[in-house]
Amino acid sequence: MQLLEERIQRDGQVRPGNVLKVDSFLNHQLDVALLDEVGRAFYDAYKDDGITKILTIEASGIAIACMTARHFGVPVVFAKKAKSKNIDGEVYTSTVHSYTYGRDYEITLSKKFLGPEDKVLIVDDFLAVGKAMHGLLDVCKQAGAAVGGIGIAIEKGFQPGGAGLREQGYKLTSLAIVDEMDDSGHLRFRPQP
């Protein structure tokens, strides 16, 4: 997606440890007009796939999920990272390792919001190693929900998450795939049709 690649080139910042900071438009400050175009691109990719729900994980996935769900006309459901007093009833849980936070955490999703009748589009802002995504896929498996596809804003193509999901046969759409980045700020995007 040219609009997103140009924005990453312009406003993204490379930090030591393979960190690509896009906090000025994607995950701290949010450019909602850009996110709406991201949502439209996911809609174009999956509009014929019978998607019934957009699934993501708090927090930064929520914005993309909402701007995607708007185009599909289906609800968003997001997995929570902390057990809240306000989640009661039966829940699906899965354990995820966060490289950002340097720890494992549980993700939780109420069983009443995902079931065998659902065909899910999973969306998130980033795909790198893919730990969070595997937690979400595990939740879908527990729910008996079909995974219609996966929509990612920025994939770190030099990390294994995306390749692994494609090998497993998932329909993965990454709008920008960064194949190389270095601390000088150089970025190379994977050419896409």
Next chain:
Amino acid sequence: MQLLEERIQRDGQVRPGNVLKVDSFLNHQLDVALLDEVGRAFYDAYKDDGITKILTIEASGIAIACMTARHFGVPVVFAKKAKSKNIDGEVYTSTVHSYTYGRDYEITLSKKFLGPEDKVLIVDDFLAVGKAMHGLLDVCKQAGAAVGGIGIAIEKGFQPGGAGLREQGYKLTSLAIVDEMDDSGHLRFRPQP
């Protein structure tokens, strides 16, 4: 907002401890069409107030903030509840007590995303005691940003947050104000023009 009050009556569930569960449409599963109407109502209330940014706090505020920012054509910025490796540079911080999670936590916002040039609309899904809101107001004060208004989906009118903010002179718009609720599921909304 009649649409929201009717939805709370229909799908909200009262739980012991003054918990009003609206997780089927507002803060776990998200009815994006409803949230878009919530955003439109905030736009109608504040469209002439020179709002430059929509401010909220992760996680459940993000959805409402995005669907509000869409109408204003301004960015969202959300305060984070956990210190991430990926927040660098100078940050505003404030301490908030969460009744939901039963603990204090720090909220963090990068200084580069809020400053004296900003006029902020703060939005959130719930207003009860108002602890999170005071953290966001504290961040605005640290930034020297003007607070143009506060937009809340559901105010618990029997708790002191809303009354306190009105006394302090803030332009507060709560789309549904629950003045009474009991464990039998009875809800009474405050009549509003």
